[in-house]
Amino acid sequence: xxxxxxxxxxxxxxxxxxxxxxxxxxxxxxxxxxxxxxxxxxxxxxxxxxxxxxxxxxxxxxxxxxxxxxxxxxxxxxxxxxxxxxxxxxxxxxxxxxxxxxxxxxxxxxxxxxxxxxxxxxxxxxxxxxxxxxxxxxxxxxxxxxxxxxxxxxxxxxxxxxxxxxxxxxxxxxxxxxxxxxxxxxxxxxxxxxxxxxxxxxxxxxxxxxxxxxxxxxxxxxxxxxxxxxxxx
Amino acid sequence: xxxxxxxxxxxxxxxxxxxxxxxxxxxxxxxxxxxxxxxxxxxxxxxxxxxxxxxxxxxxxxxxxxxxxxxxxxxxxxxxxxxxxxxxxxxxxxxxxxxxxxxxxxxxxxxxxxxxxxxxxxxxxxxxxxxxxxxxxxxxxxxxxxxxxxxxxxxxxxxxxxxxxxxxxxxxxxxxxxxxxxxxxxxxxxxxxxxxxxxxxxxxxxxxxxxxxxxxxxxxxxxxxxxxxxxxx
DNA sequence: TATAATAAATGTAATAATTACATTTATTAT
DNA sequence: ATAATAAATGTAATTATTACATTTATTATA
Numbered sequence: 268x269x270x271x272x273x274x275x276x277x278x279x280x281x282x283x284x285x286x287x288x289x290x291x292x293x294x295x296x297x298x299x300x301x302x303x304x305x306x307x308x309x310x311x312x313x314x315x316x317x318x319x320x321x322x323x324x325x326x327x328x329x330x331x332x333x334x335x336x337x338x339x340x341x342x343x344x345x346x347x348x349x350x351x352x353x354x355x356x357x358x359x360x361x362x363x364x365x366x367x368x369x370x371x372x373x374x375x376x377x378x379x380x381x382x383x384x385x386x387x388x389x390x391x392x393x394x395x396x397x398x399x400x401x402x403x404x405x406x407x408x409x410x411x412x413x414x415x416x417x418x419x420x421x422x423x424x425x426x427x428x429x430x431x432x433x434x435x436x437x438x439x440x441x442x443x444x445x446x447x448x449x450x451x452x453x454x455x456x457x458x459x460x461x462x463x464x465x466x467x468x469x470x471x472x473x474x475x476x477x478x479x480x481x482x483x484x485x486x487x488x489x490x491x492x493x494x495x496x497x498x499x500x
Numbered sequence: 501x502x503x504x505x506x507x508x509x510x511x512x513x514x515x516x517x518x519x520x521x522x523x524x525x526x527x528x529x530x531x532x533x534x535x536x537x538x539x540x541x542x543x544x545x546x547x548x549x550x551x552x553x554x555x556x557x558x559x560x561x562x563x564x565x566x567x568x569x570x571x572x573x574x575x576x577x578x579x580x581x582x583x584x585x586x587x588x589x590x591x592x593x594x595x596x597x598x599x600x601x602x603x604x605x606x607x608x609x610x611x612x613x614x615x616x617x618x619x620x621x622x623x624x625x626x627x628x629x630x631x632x633x634x635x636x637x638x639x640x641x642x643x644x645x646x647x648x649x650x651x652x653x654x655x656x657x658x659x660x661x662x663x664x665x666x667x668x669x670x671x672x673x674x675x676x677x678x679x680x681x682x683x684x685x686x687x688x689x690x691x692x693x694x695x696x697x698x699x700x701x702x703x704x705x706x707x708x709x710x711x712x713x714x715x716x717x718x719x720x721x722x723x724x725x726x727x728x729x730x731x732x733x
Numbered sequence: 734t735a736t737a738a739t740a741a742a743t744g745t746a747a748t749a750a751t752t753a754c755a756t757t758t759a760t761t762a763t
Numbered sequence: 764a765t766a767a768t769a770a771a772t773g774t775a776a777t778t779a780t781t782a783c784a785t786t787t788a789t790t791a792t793a
């Protein structure tokens with residue numbers, strides 16, 4: 268098509284905003300950024316960026332994630348676009364929400380802190396700029412939805428984790444206590460866990476066996492989906 | 501925020517493209533548009549539009565759907581954005597894919613035809629412009645995914661439909677034959693169907709009872725999801 | 734008016750998954 | 764040796780899924 272066809276339409280600012288989840292201490296957390304520049308200095312905000320002329324939205328999201336966490340292999344998926352005319356009083360700007368799941372480490376936590384970013388418990392989030400609180404709500408909703416039909420955990424938990432830890436992730440996400448016997452039975456039946464010889468003794472005197480995900484089987488299950496029934500709806 | 505902040509970023513063209521599904525004659529169909537203007541005259545394309553300065557992406561999608569079908573209460577959901585730098589050789593343009601499900605009627609079919617649009621069987625789609633074939637593939641994938649965990653049919657079938665018709669929709673979507681006894685049993689167990697006194701005799705001598713969806717229950721089930729198991733995966 | 738043809742409608746037994754529920758085990762600290 | 768703690772385990776009852784073949788209602792035709 269020729270450029271002239273397009274000339275009649277107006278161009279818009281296009282941004283990405285990342286809704287970044289982590290899991291630590293039995294708590295689901297979200298990384299938010301404290302603006303250190305005017306305008307809106309001191310306000311909390313999701314981490315985002317404009318989509319530049321020479322990059323895709325996905326690339327923009329990855330760029331921002333890399334910058335704030337130092338990681339370049341982060342799980343990230345598009346959530347939805349936010350395009351209400353008045354959503355940004357500064358200028359007409361649509362934003363593509365992307366949610367990301369990251370494995371918290373000391374290293375990436377420190378880097379984030381340097382950038383003025385902070386991990387908040389999802390249940391204790393401050394007010395965020397613009398429509399960012401809505402984005403978080405939508406992302407949480409999506410995450411719950413995903414976890415209902417697809418395995419979750421590989422991206423959020425440390426490489427080696429215990430079954431009680433995994434259960435806490437599910438309980439936190441769904442805000443429900445689950446039965447340990449049934450949880451264990453179901454998770455093991457999925458055939459995506461590899462039991463290690465080691466134990467993690469930080470949580471109890473007895474210690475809990477460490478597990479790893481079987482990456483290949485995890486991916487397969489994530490492709491086909493299943494019904495994750497751990498409690499009556 | 502002040503306009504100056506934004507001045508450094510470049511603006512992009514933002515479009516929506518609608519992936520419009522219908523179901524008729526036991527076939528899943530897609531509405532595509534034959535460009536009647538240069539450039540690319542005669543090429544098949546999804547129906548789309550630029551997002552205008554004074555409307556949201558959702559509004560742009562609804563506007564286009566209304567124009568081509570005369571309907572203003574169409575089920576439409578965002579699929580994903582397409583933002584590869586080179587996706588449109590005419591100019592840098594991102595597109596928000598939206599998929600829609602419509603109930604085919606003579607009236608809206610005629611209107612579409614007036615606009616040079618045509619319903620193709622999904623399995624016999626022509627080549628489409630740009631990345632539109634990919635959008636269709638993604639939308640089909642999404643539709644299958646949705647149908648695996650949520651009820652489907654209300655938006656695609658006529659208000660009154662038979663169970664065999666509904667089964668054909670599922671069989672078509674998943675490209676699998678299903679057992680009529682199990683299908684019926686499962687669907688009825690969901691409690692979203694209301695049996696009418698009338699029969700549709702167009703398909704057989706015996707005739708099949710017509711049903712309607714119980715809209716409220718359908719919506720509830722769509723909110724919470726379920727596991728739709730009609731065949732072994 | 735009996736018969737053939739056709740798709741719709743139905744039932745059941747075997748298997749698998751989910752649910753509800755309480756005790757024992759391994760370890761550390763005292 | 765004992766107490767304390769979270770981890771790990773088993774089972775029976777219920778519910779859902781699967782596999783599979785015959786009967787039924789109706790129309791068209793012989």
